[in-house]
Amino acid sequence: MFRIGYAIDGFFNWDRRGMVSGLGIPGDWNGLHSRSPSLLAESDFLLLAFEGWSEDNRSSGIGFLIGLERWLKPHSNLLVFDSSINPVNLLEIGNYGAGDLVIESLYSTNPAFSLDYPQNSHILKPAEKLVIPIRFTPGDRNQLVLGTLHIRSDSVLGRTTVIYLAGY
Amino acid sequence: MTDLENRMKKLLSFLLLFFLLSASSSTLYGGRPRFELVPYPPEPLITPGFQGDIDSQGVLSPELLWDGHFIRLYYTAVDSNNVERIALAVSTDLLIWEPAGVVLEPREGTFDQDGVSSPELVVIDGAYHLFYTASSSGWNRIAHVSSPDGFQFSDKRTIVLEPSYDTDRFDSIGVSSPSILYQDSVFYLMYRGHDGSPWRRLGLATSHNGFDFDRKNGNAEQGAFFGRGRHGFDDGGADDPEIWLGSDGTVRMLYTSLHF
Numbered sequence: 001m002f003r004i005g006y007a008i009d010g011f012f013n014w015d016r017r018g019m020v021s022g023l024g025i026p027g028d029w030n031g032l033h034s035r036s037p038s039l040l041a042e043s044d045f046l047l048l049a050f051e052g053w054s055e056d057n058r059s060s061g062i063g064f065l066i067g068l069e070r071w072l073k074p075h076s077n078l079l080v081f082d083s084s085i086n087p088v089n090l091l092e093i094g095n096y097g098a099g100d101l102v103i104e105s106l107y108s109t110n111p112a113f114s115l116d117y118p119q120n121s122h123i124l125k126p127a128e129k130l131v132i133p134i135r136f137t138p139g140d141r142n143q144l145v146l147g148t149l150h151i152r153s154d155s156v157l158g159r160t161t162v163i164y165l166a167g168y
Numbered sequence: 169m170t171d172l173e174n175r176m177k178k179l180l181s182f183l184l185l186f187f188l189l190s191a192s193s194s195t196l197y198g199g200r201p202r203f204e205l206v207p208y209p210p211e212p213l214i215t216p217g218f219q220g221d222i223d224s225q226g227v228l229s230p231e232l233l234w235d236g237h238f239i240r241l242y243y244t245a246v247d248s249n250n251v252e253r254i255a256l257a258v259s260t261d262l263l264i265w266e267p268a269g270v271v272l273e274p275r276e277g278t279f280d281q282d283g284v285s286s287p288e289l290v291v292i293d294g295a296y297h298l299f300y301t302a303s304s305s306g307w308n309r310i311a312h313v314s315s316p317d318g319f320q321f322s323d324k325r326t327i328v329l330e331p332s333y334d335t336d337r338f339d340s341i342g343v344s345s346p347s348i349l350y351q352d353s354v355f356y357l358m359y360r361g362h363d364g365s366p367w368r369r370l371g372l373a374t375s376h377n378g379f380d381f382d383r384k385n386g387n388a389e390q391g392a393f394f395g396r397g398r399h400g401f402d403d404g405g406a407d408d409p410e411i412w413l414g415s416d417g418t419v420r421m422l423y424t425s426l427h428f
Contacts, residue, residue: 005402005425006203007394009418010411011356011372012387014394019401019425021202029212035424036286036345036408040232040239044415047262048205048422049230049241052212059226061212062243064262065205069415073201094201099414127201 002033004050006098008126017127020067023050029060044069044156046098071097072124072155074163079149081113081136081167091132091163093151095124102154103130110147112137113165136167144168209263214241219255219267222247229286229345229408233318240318242287242298245270252283254300256319272298272313272321279304279327280311286408288346289318290355290378297378299357301344302327308342310359312378329359329373329381337361338369338390339383347409349419357381358409358421361392368405368426370394394423404428 003024007014023034030052040047046067054060075092095101103122106115116133124130138145149163217224226246233240238258245255254272257265272284280302288299296318302311302325310329315321329346332339339361349356355375360368369392373381386393396405404426414420 001427002407003401003425003427005397005406005423007421007423008414010421011358011393011419014421016397016399016402018200018202018399020422021204023205036229037410037422037424038230038232039410039412039422040234041412041414042234046205047232049232051228051230051243059216059228059246061215062227062230062241063212064208066208067203067205071204096201096204098203098420099416126203129201 002035002053004034004037006126015125017125023065026055028052029054030063031055032057041069068097068156069099070101070153070155071095071157072101072103072151072153072161074151074161075129077162078164078166079134081134081165083136083138083167087137088133088135091134091149092129093124093132093161094129095126097156098126100125104152104154106132106149106151108134108147108149108165110145110165112139112145112167113147113149115149134165136165138167142168213263213265214243214257216246218257218265219245219269222253222270223255224248225250228252231287231289233289233291235291235318240268240289241265242271242289244285244287252285252303254284254287254298268319271315271319272300274303275325278325279307279309280325284311286345288348290348290350291318292350296321297348299328299346299348301346307331308344308362310343310346310357326379328375328379329357329383331362332383332391335363336390338363338367338392338395339371340364343371345408347411347421349411349413351413355381356411356419358393358411360407360409363390366404366428367396368407368424369396370406370409370423394421397425401425401427 009015033053048065101124147165151161223245228244231242256268283303286301296315342362345360372393375381388395402425406423408424410422
């Protein structure tokens with residue numbers, strides 16, 4: 001089976017960053033093989049062409065994919081805390097782009113949600129994730145507390161990513 | 169902002185909509201992050217038979233190029249007799265492609281008489297340099313031909329990289345699938361080496377003129393610069409390299425990964 005892999009920091013010490021996603025769902029026109037990538041990079045936007053093979057082992061065409069240079073995605077954009085069960089929740093954010101992503105800052109709008117994040121900035125390599133513990137400390141256990149977490153980064157899709165926080 | 173960037177931004181508007189919609193979902197990804205690419209559109213735009221019989225059996229090894237006006241797609245066209253040629257399609261919007269015919273045919277009685285494939289284009293000072301896999305009598309070599317416009321290529325074809333003919337090396341009996349990075353007046357050539365084994369490995373050679381390449385010794389298997397991985401998806405090795413210089417100044421590579 002052929003798929004498409006990605007590596008950085010060549011030539012002498014290639015750092016493998018895994019297989020790219022978006023390819024090769026069984027039954028699709030490229031269900032058997034996806035191969036021979038060709039890339040057109042322009043600023044923060046990446047256009048990829050590749051050849052596909054269907055499951056009857058025939059060349060089925062050349063298709064296109066679009067990617068981004070820096071792409072922050074959270075695992076979830078809503079975290080719910082039950083102070084009696086899980087006062088600490090883990091936020092995962094990943095870099096789905098081709099280049100380094102800079103996390104510039106994180107801050108919570110409500111002091112009931114505090115971050116265990118010692119660094120002011122953090123660089124995420126392609127295909128890397130960051131896990132940040134968030135602690136919920138309610139003032140009144142019977143009251144629903146809402147807040148938001150703002151992540152500032154240089155993601156191409158927007159400099160601020162908002163995570164919604166709810167605790168009780 | 170360049171014209172190409174504007175066009176790609178328009179294409180990305182659908183992506184932004186997708187993200188806004190998915191923001192209401194509680195789970196935006198599962199598992200390990202990866203370099204993510206979104207199909208656009210979901211179906212292939214160039215399919216076998218796109219240019220009639222010349223590509224009726226296959227459309228392979230795409231090579232994208234922006235010439236300032238059009239997006240060009242050079243590719244390997246496989247005809248009904250399994251002869252490989254290099255063909256061209258052009259587009260202004262990535263969605264509608266116009267056939268532009270064959271730009272390189274195999275030439276009888278020469279080192280590429282059995283097929284020309286895997287195009288790699290480099291434009292330097294307005295000249296189009298085409299590096300390709302030249303096949304003859306079961307041997308694969310990497311050759312070069314130039315053009316003033318990328319449509320009509322010179323009659324002068326030159327082998328730029330031969331097999332090493334060294335039984336201790338990964339590229340002893342063949343070289344193919346060139347990818348070129350031209351940086352600071354140096355041509356960096358990544359290529360696939362053949363030694364008769366099922367493994368796929370990539371090598372590096374450099375040149376100052378695009379013709380005389382100096383083969384390098386890498387620290388992967390048997391002189392290769394990139395060999396088999398340990399994580400399943402590329403445990404059979406790598407093929408079809410695509411190298412480029414990232415915005416951070418580092419060399420990056422996409423490649424075909426082989427998993428047995």
